[in-house]
Amino acid sequence: MENTAFSAGRPRGLYPPVEPYDAGYLEGESGHRIYYERCGTPGAKPAVFLHGGPGGAIAQTHRQLFDPARYDVLLFDQRGCGRSTPHASLEANTTWHLVEDIERLRQLHGAERWLVFGGSWGSTLALAYAETHPQRVSELVLRGIYTLTKAEMNWYYQRGVPQIFPDKYARLLAPIPVEERHDLLAAYHRRLTGDDEAAQLEAARAWAIWEGETISLLPDEEVSGKFHDPHFAVAFARLETHYFVNRGWLEDDQLIRDAGRLSGIPGVIIHGRYDMPCPAQTAFRLHEAWPEADLQIVEGAGHAFSEPGILERLIGATDRFAA
Template identity: 50%
Template sequence: MDELYPAITPHEHGMLDVGDGNRLYWEVSGNPDGKPAVVLHGGPGSGSAPLSRRHFDPAAYRIVMFDQRGAGRSTPHVSDPEADLATNTTWHLVADMERLREHLGIERWLVFGGSWGATLALAYAESHPARVSEIVLRGVFTARPSELTWIYNGGAAHLFPVEWADYLAPVPEDERGDLLGAYRRLLDDPDPDVRRRAAVSWSAWEGAIVSVVPQAGYRAGYSAPAFAVPFARIALHYFTHGAWLDDGQLIRDAGKLAGIPGVLVQGRYDAVCPPVTAYELHRSWPGSRLVLLDHAGHAITDPGMLAALREALDGFART
């Protein structure tokens, strides 16, 4: 953890009304006069984490974090019966980011995200390139059907067969042709025990494959019902709708990022988001740089990941 800056606390925070009955929790830390940067958490639905502040030099950056609709401290939380997922889509989140940027009086900001956060970062930057100074992505994911099939319909099963059997367990055999759809139905079951068991199994699968070397701590964290139930509900809502993106849209439109410097930090053995996606994005994005880590998977703590992110962000702090 030497590659992280010391822990800091926010000096400003609030709740922003973004419409549709939603209020986003946001916070700002670091230098109030520093270079603006916004952190996009993963999931979708995982919520922001204090560790994310520590990627940034607090003397150089004005660090903005927020919880996306339905997640973390934003309201209504997805576990609330009042939460309307019909107004929780990729494009609602992109619009929310613009409202937050304007609310904070920021002209342009560096956009930082990993996994689902990388998807949202690309969707935002391709929609509002004039508002983005630089982009740093980790574990690149663009929500293409091929990527979703790899994770949730059998690709990664070839690497983790025991964990895959656990993932399949709640799903009736005659519904295993479309596991995302089957899990979505289980999460909508009227029986709370069925919903809980399905959410834990779905989330535990990602926890099992997230690190290059499986770690009990990740699986336990992802399997905790308090995390797994909202995480699975939002993520399945997004993924069964293809994240409201055309197949390959974010890579197809990467030319819109020309002129925006970017660094893609990718584990060579990332079983959640295989490196072919980062490579294809890099090839389509003029001016991007791909950093392929030979000993890392998807996890932020895998070998070399923290150091590569710090190098990228320290470099942009001087521009």
């Protein structure tokens, strides 16, 4: 179940910073323009990176998860966030729109098949894409598994994690009247899609900060800092609640149920033992449904990809598949 072997000679940590050799926009319906960039060596092993959220964005450090000499990796900001426009737009923005965007980007890349790398919400999207287009996936590298089930959302927003972080949860509750707190997700969604801009910004900041301050095992201002930025927070909170109230346009437990479609795809599942947003049970269930994948439970780690134990495993996976 657990494989701790890594490529010989590769030091732990990210590859050196690299700049894109190409960048542009993919045009989508309803005015969406999806920003993408390509890094590494043209014609090398094709890969796509799927960021978290929904509503996160790609960053310099995401490029550094791949050996630039051996990969030709495409990274993109999903609809409504990062450098994609319109900012925080919910129109024509569903899991299945994003799956189609990935396919169009694959065609733009010119790859018949590519390695798909996704963490957190990116793992959800990676599974949805791979189960829809298994013939287009050469390998899967998944981190912090999340499948958008009602049980997972209740764990993070209602019953489980609030008992571990009661002080931080009190700040998440603060913008919401007592009579609405039984369904915090719905209450936030109302405010984030309403016309009151002040209430929207207050809700966005509270929602984003809750996540930013609970994703690492120990407090890490470098990880949580971006969640305090209002521009980032609005897209992040609006898109997360939009996707979550709609359960990702997935049937409950659909991604685990359909994991048999991944048969024959080499894969690695990397999950922190103390991951708060995404309980390790989900990663274990995925492995039970897809037993040929290599499950790596990382002790002494939370959710953030930058935590040393998780980062080492991710680099080990991309190095191994490059070989």
